[in-house]
Amino acid sequence: MKLRIIIFLLLSIAASFPIKAQKLNIGDKCPDILLRSLLNHQRKKGNLVTDFNNKPLIIDFWFSNCGPCLEFIPKLDTLQKSYHNEFNILCATLDNEETVKKTFTKNVNLSKTKLPIATNIETTSDLLKLFPHTMEPHEIWIGKDGIIKAISSHYYVTPSNIEKFINNQPLNIPEKKEITDPKIAGKPLLLVDNEYSGGKGKLYYLYIGKADPQLPGISKVSFDKTTGEGRILCQNCPVHTMYEVAYKRRGVHTPMKVTNKYKDSTKFIPDILTMKGIYCFEVIIKDTSEVKAQQLMKRELDNFFGLKSSLTQELVPCYVLSSTKTTERFKSKDKDDTNSSHDIEGNNIIVKNIGIYAVMRNRLYNNLPYNVINETGYDGIVNLVVPHSTDINQLKKSLNQYGLDLNLEMRNEERIILEDM
Numbered sequence: 001m002k003l004r005i006i007i008f009l010l011l012s013i014a015a016s017f018p019i020k021a022q023k024l025n026i027g028d029k030c031p032d033i034l035l036r037s038l039l040n041h042q043r044k045k046g047n048l049v050t051d052f053n054n055k056p057l058i059i060d061f062w063f064s065n066c067g068p069c070l071e072f073i074p075k076l077d078t079l080q081k082s083y084h085n086e087f088n089i090l091c092a093t094l095d096n097e098e099t100v101k102k103t104f105t106k107n108v109n110l111s112k113t114k115l116p117i118a119t120n121i122e123t124t125s126d127l128l129k130l131f132p133h134t135m136e137p138h139e140i141w142i143g144k145d146g147i148i149k150a151i152s153s154h155y156y157v158t159p160s161n162i163e164k165f166i167n168n169q170p171l172n173i174p175e176k177k178e179i180t181d182p183k184i185a186g187k188p189l190l191l192v193d194n195e196y197s198g199g200k201g202k203l204y205y206l207y208i209g210k211a212d213p214q215l216p217g218i219s220k221v222s223f224d225k226t227t228g229e230g231r232i233l234c235q236n237c238p239v240h241t242m243y244e245v246a247y248k249r250r251g252v253h254t255p256m257k258v259t260n261k262y263k264d265s266t267k268f269i270p271d272i273l274t275m276k277g278i279y280c281f282e283v284i285i286k287d288t289s290e291v292k293a294q295q296l297m298k299r300e301l302d303n304f305f306g307l308k309s310s311l312t313q314e315l316v317p318c319y320v321l322s323s324t325k326t327t328e329r330f331k332s333k334d335k336d337d338t339n340s341s342h343d344i345e346g347n348n349i350i351v352k353n354i355g356i357y358a359v360m361r362n363r364l365y366n367n368l369p370y371n372v373i374n375e376t377g378y379d380g381i382v383n384l385v386v387p388h389s390t391d392i393n394q395l396k397k398s399l400n401q402y403g404l405d406l407n408l409e410m411r412n413e414e415r416i417i418l419e420d421m
Contacts, residue, residue, distance in 0.1 A: 024130045026175060030146050033126050039100060039117040048090075048127075049146055052116070056087040056149075056165050058157065059127070061138040064095050064103040069137045070110060072154045077113040079162055086166045092118040092127050138176065141165060152176050155200045204285040206296065208304050211236045211275035219245050223288045230293045234281040238270040239305060242281050243416050246297040247311055261419040262307065308419045313412045319368060319392075320409045321360065323376040327403035332381040340381070344388055351384040359384070366390055373411060376404065 024030065032049035046052070060076055062069035073091060080089055093100060097119045104110045118124055131140050137154035149165065150156070150173045164171055177196050193201045217236035224230070234242045240258040247256060260268075270277040281301070285293045302309055332353050340353040342365055349365050356379060359365070360372045368390055384402060387394045396406050 022129065023132055024148055026148050026151060028148050030130070030142050030148060033130070035118050035123050035127075037097065037118065037120040037123045039097060039119055040114050041116040052088050052090050053142060053144065053146055054088070055085075056144050056168075057142040058087060058089050058165075059131070059140040059142070060089060060091045060154070061093070061124075061127075061131070061133065061136045061140075062091060063093050063136060064099055066136055068154070070103070070107060072137050072157075073115065074109040074113055076154075076157060077115055079157065079159065080115075082159075083162060083166060087162065089115050090118060091115050092124050094121050094124045094128075096120050133176070135176075141171060141173075143168060150175070153197055155197055202284065202286060204283065204287075204296065206284075206300055207280070207282045208300065209280040211278035212280055213275065215280065217278075221245065221290070223290055223293075225288055228286060228288060230285045230288055230290065232281070232283050232293050232297055234279070236275075236278050236280060238278055239268040239301075240416075240418075242279065242297075242301060243309060243418065246294050246301060247309075247414075247416050256414055256416055258416045258418060261417055263420055268305075302421065306421045308421045310417050310419075312415055312417055314415055315410050316370075316413045317408060318370045318411050318413065319363075319372045320375050320407050320411070321372055321399075322405050322407070323378065324400065324403050324405050327401075328378075330382045330384055330399075330402035330404055331378065332383045334381065347388050349384075349386050349388050351382060351386070353381050353383065356380065356382050364395065366395070370408070371413070372406075 030049060030053070032047045035046050035048060035051075038044060038046055041051070043051075058076070060073065062073065064070075076089055080087065095103070100117060100119050104113070118127065131138070131151065135153075139150075139152045139154055139157055140148065141150035141152070143149045143165075145168075150171045152173045153176045156173045161171060161173060163169075174196055177192075190202070190205055193199055212235070215235045218233070219235070219237055219241060220231070220233045222231050232245060234245055237245075243258055244256045268277050272278075281297070283293055283296050283300070285296065287293070298309055301307070334353050342349060342351045342354060342362075344350075351359060351365070356374055356376070359382060360374050363370075363372050364386055366386070366389065384399075386398045389395065392406060392408065399406055
């Protein structure tokens with residue numbers, strides 16, 4: 001009889017004290033802690049598990065001065081509605097009730113949402129003891145069984161992950177790491193973002209480095225509308241080449257000249273043997289504007305190398321390739337240039353399935369003294385046989401048979417000027 005009384009008394013004493021909150025990890029069972037201050041809920045107070053965990057539950061931590069938080073809440077609301085309320089949402093903030101109401105009233109997108117909100121320090125501090133963090137938005141995924149399934153950033157609240165969550169399937173979501181985590185403290189932000197957020201936080205990234213003998217020497221410009229990302233890459237390139245890429249407009253195939261006006265004319269001369277004067281550059285920008293990426297590249301190259309770059313035009317002699325319209329024999333019938341070649345046989349140069357701009361850049365493969373400019377109106381691949389000669393009359397006679405003409409004329413040419421800063 002005494003034993004029963006003692007047990008009853010102990011249970012009564014335990015029930016009179018709130019559950020002590022302590023940090024939870026993925027795989028732990030969530031306790032049914034009391035939420036003392038609730039908005040958009042049928043009662044002013046409620047319990048975490050009893051009132052919100054009859055379905056899979058996402059707790060979204062946010063605060064009123066957090067831009068990404070305020071953008072994310074309406075998206076979270078839309079996701080819940082699109083899945084016919086098959087999961088619950090509890091927004092949690094340290095802000096008081098008055099601040100929350102003002103925030104939701106002023107923000108048009110927030111005013112349309114009616115998600116339940118745990119407010120005030122006394123309520124949310126208990127939640128923070130369970131799920132401590134420093135950066136918000138911060139998402140806690142609790143399965144219908146009350147088990148913590150994931151702790152993530154808001155980037156991972158996607159339709160595909162919600163689908164798995166509702167159907168109690170494993171969530172392959174990396175656990176969100178905090179600034180205080182010793183594993184990532186001090187690491188370059190690019191690595192942290194790529195490793196823990198899949199690179200989704202990156203707006204733009206820029207790298208300048210020394211030449212790397214393990215890499216091939218290439219330059220590449222790409223802009224992907226699907227991902228909304230642009231990239232300019234220069235691997236093992238001389239300084240002048242990088243400036244040519246920075247100033248070059250897409251679709252303009254004539255090489256740009258760089259004029260040096262800095263005092264030490266030798267400091268950027270590339271040396272293949274020592275790799276001196278050769279560098280690597282990369283910019284990745286969350287934007288499909290080539291102009292914006294090039295502006296970044298110009299500015300960073302100028303700052304790093306201590307130069308002031310600008311673009312000017314000069315009237316210079318050049319060979320102008322034009323079409324006579326008498327015939328178009330120069331046009332290749334092939335649709336691509338995969339089977340391309342240029343060979344010297346006797347006194348002739350045989351060009352087969354090569355893009356016309358490549359032929360121009362190589363000055364008809366004859367080492368002509370001036371640049372060749374394409375004014376034919378054609379930008380496809382060509383087949384030609386021209387004499388291996390710098391004699392313009394011989395070249396004209398041969399090109400005339402294909403419906404082309406070549407003349408020495410004056411044209412404005414864009415040049416990059418590099419000066420000391």
